[in-house]
Amino acid sequence: MKCSEAGATDAESALKFLGTLRTTDSRMFWSVFGDVLGFDATYGRNKYKCPLVIFSGVDHHMRTVVFDCAILSNESEASYVWLLRSFLEAMKGKQPKSVITDGDLAMKSAVSTVFPGAHHKLCSWHLLRNATARVGRPSFLRKFRLCLMGDLEVDEFETIWTDSVADHGLEDHPWIVEIYAKKHSWSNAHIQGKFFTSLKTTSRCEALNMQLGKFIHNGYNLREFVEHFQHYLEFMRRRKLVADYKSAYGEPVVKTKLEAIEQFAATVYTREVFELFREVLMLASNIRVVSTKRTSACVLFEVAMYCKQRSWAVSWAEEDDEFSCSCQRMEFFGLLCVHMVVVLVYLNMTAIPKGLILDRWTKRAKQPRAPCDETRVGEIPDAAYMSMHAAMLDDCRELVSLSCQFFEDYVDVKTRLAKERQSLQDKHRQRLGVAEEARRVSVRDPMRARYKGYGRRVVTSRGKFRRVQRCRLCGKGGHNSRKCQQSSMGENIDSFEVGTAYESMEAGEGVRSTTNLSELAVLFLLAVTHRVELDSVWVAAKSRTCWRDIRKGVCIAQCELRIL
Secondary structure, eight states: OOGGGOOTTTHHHHHHHHHHHOOHHHHHHHHHHTTEEEEEEEOSSSTTOOOEEEEEEEOTTSOEEEEEEEEOSOOOHHHHHHHHHHHHHHTTTOOOSEEEEOOOHHHHHHHHHHOTTSEEEEOHHHHHHHHHHHTOOHHHHHHHHHHHHSOOOHHHHHHHHHHHHHHTTOTTOHHHHHHHHTGGGTOTTTSTTSOOTTOSSSHHHHHHHHHHTTTOOTTOOHHHHHHHHHHHHHHHHHHHHHHHHHHHSOOOOOOSSOHHHHHHHHHHBOHHHHHHHHHHHHHGGGEEEEEEEEOSSOEEEEEEETTOOOEEEEEEETTTTEEEETTOHHHHHSSOOHHHHHHHHHTTOOSOOGGGOOGGGBTTTTSOOSOOOSSOGGGSOHHHHHHHHHHHHHHHHHHHHHHTTSHHHHHHHHHHHHHHHHHHHHHHHHHHSSOOOOOOOOOOOOOOOOOTTOOOEEEOTTSOEEEOOBOTTTOOBSOOGGGOTTSHHHHHHHHSOHHHHHHHHHHTOTGGGOOOHHHHHHHHHHHHHTTOOHHHHHHHHHHHSOHHHHHHHHHHHHHHHHHO
């Protein structure tokens, strides 16, 4: 069943079925960490050979978080549009700020259609791989990597790119022309100010695919796949609980001279984000404030690196306590740059201003913040409800671990929970006035898909599909490598003087000059077909080649005898 052609029977039922499996954790994660989305397609994770698409991002522990997944029967633009719209509907219409893909044209068109306000970035790893395959010059690849990931301004990027292309004579190279036209989708100089967290490649998606292989077998049907994928999500959530625990308890050791700011950051950020921020603090000793200038709206600080001519401009609006820097690292990563830290030290501040603290990197990223109405659950905002749900789950996990240590506590807590559950159920029935009825939907198993890169198949006389045999040397069908015209064995046999070899063998001189494995095979073939004594050939071969080559020559000669 193609997703682009799915009707109301299967497509809508599949959405309802997957909607019942989707927990509120996915929507809560998306409401907090859904500003950056990365998705990629992998194969061989189910018995239908359908591509599996995983929507993922980065949480406040710098770990990969899975928002949702989908199984497609093809990778057409219509299928991706259908998928992204279904995903957007499931996530209550919240659109991401940025999207990272591997450069697939169907994905790119679907992203621009469904997420028109999101900035699309190409995977850096795929770009480097394509540059190596298309150009392959190490000196150009070094410059290309600098243009791709370097901290450059737009004019610096243009200068380096123009000089590098001219030095290697690549002005008319098709791939160079094409990739330069897409520079706003991959160059750091052109995507400054766009929020991408730490995502530069789809490597997190690739790592997910590798981990997924530990839980999902390629022979699972749809039901088994969903069950084991849920186990995989539970495994990831347990790891997040461990990370939450490590960030909540314990204080890191102070390592810099900026103790006040470092201790404040340790209480706000998670442990993983704090480690990144501490590296910024360590670099602050190499930056200094060169000059200050007060205007009617803000105060401008010019900062420069020690013994370097390059400088950056940091503005501070004193009334609103807002900071901004010309490097735009805050807008790109959501964490203070070293230039802002130097200005904070210059102003003798001991805490990070609230305007510079992004909630998604803090310990309380998943905590509820919106006020709620005590009378009606339906009036609670969706994001606040999901945050409350996650906070309640954390409390219940600790309650479960404590109550299971002793049997008396287990019986007592279980009895009280049953009473509370029954009480809340009666209260909800009174509020709603009706009881919810469970819905049962049926989803048919999809047909076996043929994904991108899948080879063509021919039909036999019996009507069954049979894969065409292809030569591993030339890639054409209808023959193997032993019968290929491009093989070194065939070329050497055609160019080898059979008569000369026969006469040389009788004289006992021909094999001493033989160093090619194919020629050695011909000599063995002549020795067998012309009934020549093998002693002279064998002795001379042992003096010129190793035993492994002798055995290979015998095997090739035997194969040629079967052909003859």
